[in-house]
Amino acid sequence: MSLAVGVAGATGAVGGELLRVLEERGFPIAVLRLFASEDGAGRKRVFCGREHPVGALAGGCFDGLDVVFFATAPAVSRAWVPRARAAGALAIDNSSAFRLDPDVPLVVPEVNGAALAEHRGLIANPNCTTALLVMALAPLCGLARPLRLLVATYQAVSGAGSAGVEELERELSAAARGEEAAGGGAGPFPERIAGNVIPAIGPCELSRSSGEEVKVRAETRKI
Numbered sequence: 467m468s469l470a471v472g473v474a475g476a477t478g479a480v481g482g483e484l485l486r487v488l489e490e491r492g493f494p495i496a497v498l499r500l501f502a503s504e505d506g507a508g509r510k511r512v513f514c515g516r517e518h519p520v521g522a523l524a525g526g527c528f529d530g531l532d533v534v535f536f537a538t539a540p541a542v543s544r545a546w547v548p549r550a551r552a553a554g555a556l557a558i559d560n561s562s563a564f565r566l567d568p569d570v571p572l573v574v575p576e577v578n579g580a581a582l583a584e585h586r587g588l589i590a591n592p593n594c595t596t597a598l599l600v601m602a603l604a605p606l607c608g609l610a611r612p613l614r615l616l617v618a619t620y621q622a623v624s625g626a627g628s629a630g631v632e633e634l635e636r637e638l639s640a641a642a643r644g645e646e647a648a649g650g651g652a653g654p655f656p657e658r659i660a661g662n663v664i665p666a667i668g669p670c671e672l673s674r675s676s677g678e679e680v681k682v683r684a685e686t687r688k689i
């Protein structure tokens with residue numbers, strides 16, 4: 467059986483990687499529709515040797531699709547996932563928008579794939595740190611109940627999406643020209659990122675946890 471598939475956020479870091487994996491695994495696709503922001507519409511992406519146009523999200527854009535992958539920011543997913551479900555498609559969302567919704571399965575297939583059976587037209591993917599963590603934890607949990615976890619991650623600029631990669635390239639180019647890269651606020655990072663390591667991801671809360679730490683704790687517990 468081949469599926470009619472949509473990818474929202476197809477021009478971004480996650481969307482690009484998703485397309486690469488779908489192609490590599492020979493995912494059975496009969497129809498492929500790609501979406502990005504209005505600014506990104508009109509571009510093309512090559513999939514399985516064929517150019518596909520990128521369109522903007524618009525009324526009726528999900529009609530006839532079986533599955534829509536969302537690789538978009540939470541606000542975009544919040545606005546458009548309900549429309550994909552209303553059009554009868556299964557939505558699979560990579561953003562944090564629905565991860566902690568009790569009615570939405572949060573799934574890493576190798577760990578809790580059984581939860582897929584409970585979906586009502588929407589499946590959420592965890593934060594990338596959570597996905598790796600639970601893969602390592604699942605076999606250990608089969609042996610004993612962990613009482614405490616000490617977790618450290620070392621993350622690439624691509625975790626901040628295309629804008630993160632572009633900021634690093636901009637700063638490295640400036641350094642290669644012998645210029646001091648501005649950094650700090652211009653891109654997605656609070657400080658210069660070239661040759662640097664920033665010990666937090668996302669805003670720090672009153673609890674002194676960063677946004678990333680809060681997500682990892684809550685999502686890991688849910689899975």
Ligand SMILES: NC(=O)c1ccc[n+]([C@@H]2O[C@H](COP(=O)([O-])OP(=O)(O)OC[C@H]3O[C@@H](n4cnc5c(N)ncnc54)[C@H](OP(=O)(O)O)[C@@H]3O)[C@@H](O)[C@H]2O)c1
Pocket residue numbers: 474475476477478479480481501502503504505506507523537538539540542560561562592593594624625626627628629
């Ligand atoms: N990067 C990671 O390692 C990672 C890992 C796990 C989960 N995530 C999550 O996955 C989502 C995407 O992340 P990313 O890193 O791929 O971000 P990104 O590189 O910034 O890509 C964002 C994508 O969303 C599109 N977009 C922006 N505004 C839009 C709008 N109003 N309507 C439709 N499409 C719009 C962009 O299109 P244009 O090209 O037109 O701007 C682009 O295709 C985020 O929720 C992120 O938290 C990211």
